[in-house]
Amino acid sequence: MPAERPRPTMQDVADKVGVSKALVSLVIRNAPGASAETRKRVLDAAEEIGYRVNRTAALMTAKRSHLIGVMAKISSGFHAEIVEDLVAAADRAGYEIVLGAVTPTHDEARVVETLRDFRCEGLLLIGPELPAREIEAVAATMPTVVIGRRITEPNLDVVRSADGRGIASAVDHLVGLGHRDIAHVDGGTGTISADRRTGFLRAMRRHGMSDSARVVSGDFTEAAGMRAVSELLDAGLPTAIMCANDYSAIGAMDRLRRAGFSVPEHVSITGYDNSLLARLGSIDLTSVSQQPQEQADRAIEAVVERLDGGRTEPRSTVLAPALVVRGSTAGPRR
Amino acid sequence: MPAERPRPTMQDVADKVGVSKALVSLVIRNAPGASAETRKRVLDAAEEIGYRVNRTAALMTAKRSHLIGVMAKISSGFHAEIVEDLVAAADRAGYEIVLGAVTPTHDEARVVETLRDFRCEGLLLIGPELPAREIEAVAATMPTVVIGRRITEPNLDVVRSADGRGIASAVDHLVGLGHRDIAHVDGGTGTISADRRTGFLRAMRRHGMSDSARVVSGDFTEAAGMRAVSELLDAGLPTAIMCANDYSAIGAMDRLRRAGFSVPEHVSITGYDNSLLARLGSIDLTSVSQQPQEQADRAIEAVVERLDGGRTEPRSTVLAPALVVRGSTAGPRR
DNA sequence: TTGTATGCGTTATCAT
């Protein structure tokens, strides 16, 4: 027995003021068609009896909900960061965010269903791992934007940052410092990892260093970074190691230091994501920012264009990542 | 013009099967009063035409929504962790979580309003910074549980971990290792910080070490940890430093190392929260876990007791924190 | 077991 005291309704306000509820509706929604006089009286009465519009009821009849569903894995710092920027951007565009959290007990499919049940008009999927055809099936139903994953399907908008270019800028940075022997610790199978890996190989080729370009397999974890360095210790250490993300970079740094090498004096290290970790003074990791705020702005822009502007052709927005140089990189020892 | 293709309704299913929508309603809700025969036919038809109950409409008439609102600051790793556990626990109890994210652009008051608008039956506030009377005002309206903050108001349930005891267990650990000169870097004003500070002082007194108990002021940031160590370097380094949270502990560690001291050889360091950071191999920080999963379970238990069990007296649940010993603490140098 | 009727709080259409 949830002690639910009956909320005042629009009718209550109307009765109090002595007008029709239709008029109250106009005033509450800030729609034109009510005199300033009445408007004030209605607002005052509403305030007084503590009236708040019943969103559930409003959604029943309203054409629009102005709700945007966002699927994210909040345990990921990067996702959480983007979500923050999304609510701000949505706010500016006159929309509200409904957040669907992906957790071990709530998989992506279920989150999407829930979001849809809440009558969201558009869907923003952050780093979805759902099969492309399932995403496409959703996108056929409602405006959908995929954030941070390369995927081309009709009906689908994509906002992401160019992972290949991000890695390339890091390679350029290291080469500029004089490095010639660079290894990459990748993130395993998966689109993102693949993009970063090929970005690395391509950039190395561009610098005429294909021969020294080594790739060690990993999986985006700290442990993977440590394992990779163990391998490299056996095979012969490069002068710089570029990791597929910050976590593995931190693992790599740690393993190196435990082996008696110092960063960046003996080996330079780069990460990816420009996470909170990378920014820590005690870690101070050169990393690549995916520009979460930019991505958030573009994603909101994309849905809103479809929702308010009537756009129907898909659009892909690829942002340039930004290298953030910190203390984990320096010129190689001679 | 959001291309909203009309969703199939209960009537559509009813028409297809050739029954009334009331009957369909029974079947969908899994309520008794329909033959197994019809049940199957209805379910099949629903499946076929892709029918999903319109939650908005259902909420209009249903007594219950089985929705629990959670206010959290997802940029906080600790909050994010608890949220994950909450959705799992809610799931087991037959409820669904509506997540309200507190961000720089959406303050706590606004989030609470939104959650209420979504017709949540209960509210879970994680680490609220709202004034106690505002929280009480909400709690007067609907079952409310405050997580992680000490506060006593009528109508209010509280689930938290005993910060004082957590710090005390860390003190005991250090004293057991032989430390006699211990400093505490606090987290500024605020309930949580105060609890940890007094917990420290009390534990030190218990060990007869009030004289050597020093408190340096901080603010839960990495920078605060660094500043605090700078102060201590001038005043004379203790053999152990207990920080109010992991962030400031990391700042402290870093500052010490830059000054040429090593952890834990010269100085032992402890943090608080047992965050992802503390668990990193390269940081390996002795810390105190607030047991997020336990807290989540208890919080759900509390609302559900009020919602389903009809409990009305407030209840406060104080959990025992768990010390997690890692590599940042060791016996003092002689 | 099944169907009918009514209400939920709001928005939207059409009068006035």
Add this chain to the structure above:
DNA sequence: ATGATAACGCATACAA
């Protein structure tokens, strides 16, 4: 500018 009224999709008491 204002009001009456019909949806909206579903749950529920009640009738059959």
